[in-house]
């Protein structure tokens with residue numbers, strides 16, 4: 001395969017109920033970082049029954065171009081339609097690289113697209129770079145439940161495709177508006193072999209911890225659900241939200257939407273305060289990219305201190321209330 | 333209804349430790365188990381058979397030791413089992429693995445439903461199911477927690493963090509399952525005794541018509557360039573004090589100096 005025939009970095013933009021998912025905007029940032037090395041054009045791809053408003057939402061996030069594909073069979077997501085449309089676009093424009101958010105839908109259709117193209121797909125990446133020797137994308141991802149990281153190359157086939165975990169990059173507006181290319185496609189109805197009969201939304205508005213600026217997290221050291229309001233108070237004073245370790249979630253002290261880590265959300269807030277969390281590798285996998293990490297733990301050997309910028313050894317039931325007092329005094 | 337479940341033998345990653353000196357995975361002494369999501373897939377298959385009749389077959393690709401998880405599936409109640417095993421299949425990435433599995437499906441089938449786990453807890457990609465569906469050119473539904481017959485189709489509940497989709501899918505189809513409410517059943521003593529006597533079919537390169545350029549390292553577009561243990565950074569600044577109040581004060585000052593708060 002002649003790699004030179006494949007040019008351009010693509011980001012697939014997922015959306016639900018008329019809103020683009022944040023991960024797509026994050027990946028435009030990742031795409032800009034790759035572009036800074038390879039000099040390729042950055043394209044956002046959005047597919048829907050009507051993409052007009054969606055393209056507007058993406059415009060200022062740094063793409064050079066938006067391919068906006070209107071297809072009447074895309075009122076709702078289906079594996080068959082989205083696979084076919086992205087596959088057709090790739091065959092027509094032959095990009096070198098395609099980034100897809102590692103959401104349920106991204107991880108549903110990206111493997112089918114890759115397989116149809118007979119190319120490589122790297123799953124659930126948490127870091128991207130360019131390999132110095134080959135110029136290929138170096139995809140880094142966790143495996144073995146977060147215990148091991150692997151850097152993967154796809155050197156002999158194009159495009160090289162990866163799904164990238166939400167929360168790893170920061171969505172960033174850059175001002176310059178992308179050029180929008182509108183395309184109209186049509187698919188035979190019978191080529192879509194699934195049908196959504198019903199959508200059931202979970203109770204309450206979905207809590208998205210990944211978007212918070214400050215996170216105050218509690219673990220097993222919190223001892224019980226009755227002690228979480230204290231974290232809530234601290235979080236609110238700092239303009240943040242409450243997170244949790246899996247131990248706290250599994251104990252039923254807090255809803256699983258608050259879980260940070262390998263099997264929860266990946267977060268990178270400005271400030272992460274870990275209270276009574278030991279710092280298991282699976283927890284670190286979700287938060288070690290935070291700007292500033294504060295750990296409060298009575299055990300000076302707890303692994304959380306290995307990623308912390310500020311470590312407080314002591315009893316959280318004394319330190320957290322003292323912090324609340326102190327911040328209130330500062331803000332007064 | 334002819335049902336196939338793909339099961340993978342994996343190290344129990346909850347038991348894996350990192351060697352602090354060499355910074356590598358310690359795999360010795362780590363038990364090998366059936367991928368936990370695949371056990372849920374076997375359970376869904378058995379329930380589907382109970383509801384719609386038919387047979388449940390299981391297949392695994394791996395070294396000869398993977399036989400033990402096939403026997404486990406038989407003990408749970410599967411009807412027959414096959415092991416795909418050949419050194420030449422080793423080193424396959426998900427594209428090559430799913431290709432080999434799809435060849436076995438063609439050989440052993442046709443099947444109406446092929447069940448997989450949402451992901452294997454070692455490779456963690458979740459790509460083998462959808463890629464196999466693509467090789468076979470059939471429909472798929474991923475992240476399924478519940479499954480029931482629906483005329484000549486299946487009804488599946490697909491899980492998202494904030495919502496569920498109730499889908500109808502045409503057969504044949506690949507379904508990948510999450511841990512639903514129906515936990516994998518325990519084997520019975522009768523089931524275990526029967527399973528121990530049951531023969532497991534072997535599919536090696538000779539028995540399976542595959543194209544050599546599509547398997548193993550040659551057939552794998554992705555290559556693992558390097559592996560490492562997650563990096564730990566940061567010089568931790570210890571915030572000390574006579575009392576919790578002193579510590580809190582010192583922290584607030586430090587964060588304020590760093591313009592964090």
Ligand SMILES: Cc1cc2nc3c(=O)[nH]c(=O)nc-3n(C[C@H](O)[C@H](O)[C@H](O)COP(=O)(O)OP(=O)(O)OC[C@H]3O[C@@H](n4cnc5c(N)ncnc54)[C@H](O)[C@@H]3O)c2cc1C
Nearest residue numbers: 219220221245246247261262263264276277278282298316
């Ligand atoms: C496949 C897999 C996926 C996983 N995914 C995740 C995930 O996404 N997120 C996650 O968090 N975990 C995950 N885990 C679980 C993880 O391995 C740990 O079990 C979990 O993170 C431990 O939670 P913890 O730190 O709250 O509890 P513990 O490890 O029990 O730590 C409690 C800490 O609290 C401290 N403490 C107790 N009392 C006090 C006090 N009064 N004051 C100060 N400190 C105190 C203790 O010193 C201790 O360090 C996963 C595990 C596996 C196997």
Ligand SMILES: Cc1cc2nc3c(=O)[nH]c(=O)nc-3n(C[C@H](O)[C@H](O)[C@H](O)COP(=O)(O)OP(=O)(O)OC[C@H]3O[C@@H](n4cnc5c(N)ncnc54)[C@H](O)[C@@H]3O)c2cc1C
Nearest residue numbers: 122123338393425426448449451452455456457458459460
């Ligand atoms: C550190 C590391 C990282 C890797 N990263 C990638 C990557 O990003 N992209 C890539 O293409 N390959 C990758 N591989 C290779 C990949 O792990 C293998 O191809 C593996 O055989 C299948 O992938 P998986 O374990 O992720 O399975 P998954 O796709 O997660 O498995 C999903 C389901 O498919 C079925 N299944 C999977 N394997 C088998 C089997 N052997 N027998 C029966 N059923 C099975 C099971 O039902 C399972 O629940 C990586 C390997 C390593 C060691």
